Amino acid sequence: MMSSVVKVTIPASTANLGPGFDALGMAFQLYSIVEMAVSDKTKIVLEGKELQGTPADKSNLLYQVAAGLFQDAGQPVPELSIRAASDAPLTRGLGSSAAAIVGALVAANHLAGEPFTREQLFAKASQMEGHPDNVGASMFGGIVVATMPDQDGASIPYVKLPVPKGLQTLVVIPEFPLSTEKARKVLPQVYSKQDVVYNVGHSSLLVAALAQGRLDLMGQAMADRLHQPYRAELVPGLKDILDNATDHGAVGAALSGAGPTILCFFQTEEEAARLREFVDRVMNGHDISYRIMILQPDEHGVQVEIHQR
Numbered sequence: 001m002m003s004s005v006v007k008v009t010i011p012a013s014t015a016n017l018g019p020g021f022d023a024l025g026m027a028f029q030l031y032s033i034v035e036m037a038v039s040d041k042t043k044i045v046l047e048g049k050e051l052q053g054t055p056a057d058k059s060n061l062l063y064q065v066a067a068g069l070f071q072d073a074g075q076p077v078p079e080l081s082i083r084a085a086s087d088a089p090l091t092r093g094l095g096s097s098a099a100a101i102v103g104a105l106v107a108a109n110h111l112a113g114e115p116f117t118r119e120q121l122f123a124k125a126s127q128m129e130g131h132p133d134n135v136g137a138s139m140f141g142g143i144v145v146a147t148m149p150d151q152d153g154a155s156i157p158y159v160k161l162p163v164p165k166g167l168q169t170l171v172v173i174p175e176f177p178l179s180t181e182k183a184r185k186v187l188p189q190v191y192s193k194q195d196v197v198y199n200v201g202h203s204s205l206l207v208a209a210l211a212q213g214r215l216d217l218m219g220q221a222m223a224d225r226l227h228q229p230y231r232a233e234l235v236p237g238l239k240d241i242l243d244n245a246t247d248h249g250a251v252g253a254a255l256s257g258a259g260p261t262i263l264c265f266f267q268t269e270e271e272a273a274r275l276r277e278f279v280d281r282v283m284n285g286h287d288i289s290y291r292i293m294i295l296q297p298d299e300h301g302v303q304v305e306i307h308q309r
């Protein structure tokens, strides 16, 4: 009998864009894939260097998320054959856990006969991550503005914005990992009224600037007081880059998600060259190993192909 293999391609993402903590996400043309099929015995194959060290048994996040979906749908959890690969590095602030959750949910939902809509999968993924920023971008592509609802399980209100034409991203990816869990623990429990008002203003201005393609406002609008100042102690070079990137070719700069990746937006090749030189100088000054990637935005979000075997 023929059985179906579902192949899901998921874009990596950046969250926050500076002030939009837990609310803004943007998808990149940097992909991971998850292939899933019902099988006699669970087998998980993880390909490539980025997934090295990730468990290949039933404790794997992809299996756990897929099993949870079958349970939520009121179906027995089948044995699963899973193959996964990622061009995006893990624990660097490029949304790998969100991409894995989105990939496993979309794949398992297909195998279960599509019991849940995309909006419901988005809500599930956001509950699992605890915030909708990366999962929104991986699910829908482009720039996603979203917020967690007051009630558990309710749908997540969001708006997808196209990425302003010509906006490109240079990411500086340090070699050391930083788990999101650790980078959330350094944040305060309580903020001053001034800092909250500051972020509401900057995040609102940033969303409006993105919606109208006002790249001239991004440098100012991307300033943040809720997370970057606290996370700077975990990311050598961050403060320097945030303070000075716009003087060296950047349209704006931010910590990518919880870090340690740092992102700088730019438009022209000349800006990219100036930025590279600046970033090299800063990171070498801190004696940090890193790599630089130029990433284009993804506008499509998660993509699904079905194969018969």
Ligand SMILES: Nc1ncnc2c1ncn2[C@@H]1O[C@H](COP(=O)(O)OP(=O)(O)O)[C@@H](O)[C@H]1O
Binding pocket: 032, 051, 054, 060, 061, 062, 084, 086, 089, 090, 091, 092, 093, 094, 095, 096, 097, 098, 100, 178, 179, 180, 181, 257, 258
């Ligand atoms: N394809 C995958 N398969 C299994 N687990 C994954 C996969 N991708 C990410 N993960 C899990 O997500 C963790 C990274 O999540 P996190 O600390 O939030 O960093 P980030 O999302 O910024 O990469 C990894 O340590 C791993 O446990």
Ligand SMILES: N[C@@H](CCOP(=O)(O)O)C(=O)O
Binding pocket: 015, 016, 021, 022, 023, 092, 093, 094, 095, 096, 097, 131, 133, 134, 180, 183, 184, 227, 256, 257, 258, 259
């Ligand atoms: N809003 C979250 C985003 C975490 O993104 P990740 O890619 O680092 O997992 C946060 O800032 O904690």
